[in-house]
Amino acid sequence: MEIIKVHHPYDAKDIYQGDIVLVLGFFDGVHRGHQAVIDKGIQLAEENNMKCAVMTFNRHPAFVYRNFDPDNLNYLTPLDRKEEIMSHLGVDILYEVAFTSKFGSLSPQTFVDEYIVGWNAKIVVAGFDYTYGKAHIANMDTLHSYAKGRFDIVKVNKKMDEKDKISSTRIRRYISEAKIGQANELLGYIYETSGFVIHGDARGRDLGYPTANIYPHPYVMVPKRGVYAVKMHVNNEWHDGMASIGYNPTFGHRPNYSIEVHLFDFSEDIYGEDVQVKWVDYLRDEIKFNSVDELIERLDQDQIEAKESLAKVKINQI
Ligand SMILES: Cc1cc2nc3c(=O)[nH]c(=O)nc-3n(C[C@H](O)[C@H](O)[C@H](O)COP(=O)(O)O)c2cc1C
Numbered sequence: 001m002e003i004i005k006v007h008h009p010y011d012a013k014d015i016y017q018g019d020i021v022l023v024l025g026f027f028d029g030v031h032r033g034h035q036a037v038i039d040k041g042i043q044l045a046e047e048n049n050m051k052c053a054v055m056t057f058n059r060h061p062a063f064v065y066r067n068f069d070p071d072n073l074n075y076l077t078p079l080d081r082k083e084e085i086m087s088h089l090g091v092d093i094l095y096e097v098a099f100t101s102k103f104g105s106l107s108p109q110t111f112v113d114e115y116i117v118g119w120n121a122k123i124v125v126a127g128f129d130y131t132y133g134k135a136h137i138a139n140m141d142t143l144h145s146y147a148k149g150r151f152d153i154v155k156v157n158k159k160m161d162e163k164d165k166i167s168s169t170r171i172r173r174y175i176s177e178a179k180i181g182q183a184n185e186l187l188g189y190i191y192e193t194s195g196f197v198i199h200g201d202a203r204g205r206d207l208g209y210p211t212a213n214i215y216p217h218p219y220v221m222v223p224k225r226g227v228y229a230v231k232m233h234v235n236n237e238w239h240d241g242m243a244s245i246g247y248n249p250t251f252g253h254r255p256n257y258s259i260e261v262h263l264f265d266f267s268e269d270i271y272g273e274d275v276q277v278k279w280v281d282y283l284r285d286e287i288k289f290n291s292v293d294e295l296i297e298r299l300d301q302d303q304i305e306a307k308e309s310l311a312k313v314k315i316n317q318i
């Protein structure tokens with residue numbers, strides 16, 4: 001997959017010169033609803049012998065339009081993760097447009113002329129509720145009047161599960177409530193947090209459960225406090241483990257939460273390594289134990305439960 005970073009006004013020589021199917025959306029999470037839209041774009045591109053390009057933004061438009069919900073400042077997928085998933089889905093070109101106020105205040109007609117027609121899009125694909133601009137000044141129905149017959153428009157229907165629309169907002173809510181299984185179901189892959197390994201208080205090894213303390217990516221959503229069965233990617237390999245997100249109340253409440261991962265059968269020194277943690281299953285809430293022995297007993301039990309849970313999952317490519 002080719003990644004093309006664009007800043008308004010763009011330089012025409014940076015744009016792919018052939019005809020494309022262009023898929024529109026921010027796609028935070030690249031969940032099953034988003035995947036349906038992208039798959040449609042890929043299918044149409046194959047049928048018409050064109051490349052499938054996706055237009056996304058380096059940051060959420062809400063930062064420019066000032067309409068973000070402060071609870072939703074964290075992404076499900078920071079840009080590098082989005083790139084990875086898009087590439088896996090089979091997208092040919094990912095355009096990452098810097099969402100600045102100049103770009104965000106283009107009229108719908110200018111947006112269409114410069115960013116759809118100017119990019120040689122012959123077919124535009126988006127979801128049923130795609131909107132453009134501040135106060136959603138253009139949508140999938142009004143797009144026809146700006147297209148002026150220069151490209152076809154394909155609207156993808158709402159993808160639902162048995163309850164409701166599959167949406168990033170729902171997935172964020174599940175993650176913040178530790179309903180990780182439900183979040184993973186809507187994502188179509190196991191939710192992941194990236195970061196790198198930092199030093200903790202070096203207490204874990206005395207408990208018989210050494211932990212890698214993770215400093216998470218600053219813009220990525222961390223699940224609710226609690227204990228989880230996880231898979232962690234480090235040094236090109238996935239390992240099974242269990243993680244705690246919390247304040248270590250047994251040892252006096254820390255001022256900030258920590259993310260600590262204990263990998264089973266692992267003893268390498270990995271400080272400073274980049275890691276990805278996949279949140280497979282929620283096991284329990286964090287507990288203030290009356291003694292260290294009680295904590296250790298519980299960790300023994302957690303390990304059994306985490307292994308049971310991990311034995312059931314298969315990691316797909318994303
Ligand atoms: C799977 C797992 C579950 C944990 N559960 C709890 C808990 O319920 N209560 C608690 O106070 N600490 C819990 N801890 C955190 C330990 O107290 C922590 O790993 C230990 O203090 C080591 O911290 P350090 O890495 O900063 O040395 C848990 C750790 C792991 C890996």
Ligand SMILES: Nc1ncnc2c1ncn2[C@@H]1O[C@H](COP(=O)(O)OP(=O)(O)OP(=O)(O)O)[C@@H](O)[C@H]1O
Nearest residue numbers: 025026027033126127128129130158159166167168
């Ligand atoms: N459940 C869904 N079914 C079909 N299309 C969807 C679904 N969810 C989002 N889309 C479409 O995918 C594209 C990406 O959406 P974008 O991230 O910009 O907005 P969104 O609708 O707010 O997504 P979400 O609701 O998940 O936050 C848009 O074209 C949107 O209409």
